[in-house]
Amino acid sequence: MPVLKCPICGGDMEVPDDALPGELFEHEECGAQLELEVDENGEMRLKQAEEVSEDWGE
Numbered sequence: 798m799p800v801l802k803c804p805i806c807g808g809d810m811e812v813p814d815d816a817l818p819g820e821l822f823e824h825e826e827c828g829a830q831l832e833l834e835v836d837e838n839g840e841m842r843l844k845q846a847e848e849v850s851e852d853w854g855e
């Protein structure tokens with residue numbers, strides 16, 4: 798399981814092996830919504846997700 802850095806608080810964040818690019822995670826330590834990115838080298842990193850993607854199913 799890869800451990801990535803949270804761009805918001807700099808803390809460690811475990812990401813499941815089967816995580817997909819664009820998948821959203823909440824970092825429990827700081828509450829940030831993070832989006833997984835994978836670059837052309839296959840390197841995974843996290844960026845802050847947009848806050849507007851909540852889907853309440855209304």
Ligand SMILES: [Zn+2]
Pocket residue numbers: 803804805806807808824826827828829
């Ligand atoms: Zn964090």
